[in-house]
Amino acid sequence: MSDVDSAEQHPGAGAQFLRVHLPMVLVALVIVVAVVFVAWDRWRRGAFFFGGATLLAAALRLALPTPRVGLLAVRGKAFDVAALTLLGTAILFIAATIKTLGVQ
Numbered sequence: 001m002s003d004v005d006s007a008e009q010h011p012g013a014g015a016q017f018l019r020v021h022l023p024m025v026l027v028a029l030v031i032v033v034a035v036v037f038v039a040w041d042r043w044r045r046g047a048f049f050f051g052g053a054t055l056l057a058a059a060l061r062l063a064l065p066t067p068r069v070g071l072l073a074v075r076g077k078a079f080d081v082a083a084l085t086l087l088g089t090a091i092l093f094i095a096a097t098i099k100t101l102g103v104q
Contacts (some may be wrong), residue, residue: 027072
């Protein structure tokens, strides 16, 4: 059975997949923006976007029920939110306080 046949049998499968994994897709898009900034030698802006993506993941994990967060649910909600918040805050702190040494 091909992918086309299975898509015809479950017409809402793609929409349901996107609905469940939309939080992770949003976080991944912000990470892609961060990677682009880092690739353009704008590492500080890239680090801010990495930290922001991590805090976005924490906010989505906190606000949405577990079945709706998809791949953002790793452990319990409290652990996930605490770990992501701590990591995101640390990334933002380091990005804001590190000396630039003439690099942006």
